[in-house]
Amino acid sequence: MKGRERSIVISEELNLEEMYRTTSMRDIAKKIGVSVSTTRRRMIEMGIKLRNLKDALQIAKPKMGSGWRGKKRPPMSEETKRKIAAARTKPGERFRLKTSGYLESTRGETSGKSQHRLIIERAIGRELMSHECVHHKDHNRANNSIENLELMSRSEHSRLHACERKKIRDEKTGRFKGGVSLTV
Numbered sequence: 001m002k003g004r005e006r007s008i009v010i011s012e013e014l015n016l017e018e019m020y021r022t023t024s025m026r027d028i029a030k031k032i033g034v035s036v037s038t039t040r041r042r043m044i045e046m047g048i049k050l051r052n053l054k055d056a057l058q059i060a061k062p063k064m065g066s067g068w069r070g071k072k073r074p075p076m077s078e079e080t081k082r083k084i085a086a087a088r089t090k091p092g093e094r095f096r097l098k099t100s101g102y103l104e105s106t107r108g109e110t111s112g113k114s115q116h117r118l119i120i121e122r123a124i125g126r127e128l129m130s131h132e133c134v135h136h137k138d139h140n141r142a143n144n145s146i147e148n149l150e151l152m153s154r155s156e157h158s159r160l161h162a163c164e165r166k167k168i169r170d171e172k173t174g175r176f177k178g179g180v181s182l183t184v
């Protein structure tokens with residue numbers, strides 16, 4: 001099917017204007033399976049007002065980090081305080097919540113290290129190797145309970161995230177493909 005024919009189908013099936021309120025044009029194009037330029041042209045034809053770059057970034061932001069980068073944060077929730085307190089795994093150890101959403105040690109010899117890496121390293125009794133990384137099963141970067149952490153090779157980890165993005169699941173288990181947990 002050519003782009004133009006397809007774009008006509010799009011307008012009949014979907015409310016682009018509605019979608020565009022919460023989704024980037026790029027994601028809409030991906031969802032429909034047509035190019036960004038086809039999507040843009042169709043939206044202009046439909047008289048949908050397109051966003052400027054600043055507003056577009058605002059929409060894309062949740063995917064790029066915690067969304068608080070460069071803004072004043074609201075007061076820390078009790079839950080976050082509790083997590084940070086629970087993170088004091090060794091006497092004198094303190095953690096701060098980074099804008100990226102990860103907890104980072106601020107004192108002593110572990111200063112600058114991520115808490116999830118520290119916890120896994122202590123669990124396996126050695127430092128992580130350069131090809132290893134830690135996955136947060138629930139995607140909450142501050143949830144560093146050991147059950148939420150999974151040691152993976154960097155390649156398996158990126159495969160898992162790619163499969164999650166594309167929603168590719170294992171037929172038998174229903175879990176997302178990729179992401180083989182390393183046994184140590």
Ligand SMILES: [Zn+2]
Binds near residue numbers: 161
């Ligand atoms: Zn991950």
